[in-house]
């Protein structure tokens with residue numbers, strides 16, 4: 644009888660616990676959804692006034708030669724701040740969309756080699772401007788590195804990592820990229836720079852929203868502290884992770900580890 648009563652009590656308290664915990668989580672969940680909707684709405688609405696400002700600055704820029712040197716500097720500062728705010732609102736919108744339970748992720752087959760060379764080609768101009776050399780560590784393989792997921796989102800991850808690698812490199816630096824295969828069915832996309840590096844204490848916080856190692860330095864680079872948070876979430880959604888190793892004043896290596904899918908075998912030519 645004693646065992647029976649104890650078991651009954653255990654079942655009743657477990658059920659009660661579930662109900663109470665569910666009730667406590669419900670308002671939290673609703674608050675989270677409200678906050679996510681607000682972020683999405685606010686960042687979306689900010690885009691129109693920002694485009695108007697951008698257009699006004701572009702018009703002023705055409706007449707720049709008529710301005711005094713001080714006013715020319717003010718105009719340049721305005722332009723940079725508008726660019727930063729545009730980037731920030733775009734990134735906030737991406738995060739809010741990613742947070743949404745309604746957000747659907749595309750599922751398509753794509754080749755990581757193609758994604759990396761596409762991202763590198765898009766970053767070539769930025770690298771040239773900063774006199775940073777972009778180089779591939781490995782040559783192409785016929786079979787490729789096939790993944791399933793949203794290739795546009797993976798492209799975005801690679802842009803963020805390449806952009807950082809260039810941004811935090813000194814002039815004349817080198818960014819090396821490559822892809823390797825692991826034994827456990829995953830592939831590594833490696834992006835290595837010879838830049839300023841990250842201290843050991845900062846590494847665990849890198850993927851937090853709005854985290855920036857050196858506020859002054861990153862502001863100068865036009866950073867928002869959201870890029871790596873976005874990259875982390877996209878890669879997690881694809882069942883992967885990002886690993887970082889770094890040495891201060893020597894450089895950093897960011898590795899995106901993604902599950903590979905079964906390769907599509909090509910039919911031999913007859």
Ligand code: ADP
Nearest residue numbers: 807808811840855856861866867868869870871
């Ligand atoms: P940000 O827009 O500021 O670059 P991120 O989320 O992309 O934001 O990066 C967060 C911080 O991590 C950056 O502010 C920078 O201090 C540091 N960081 C990121 N990538 C690198 C890198 N390749 N080398 C050195 N520091 C980096």
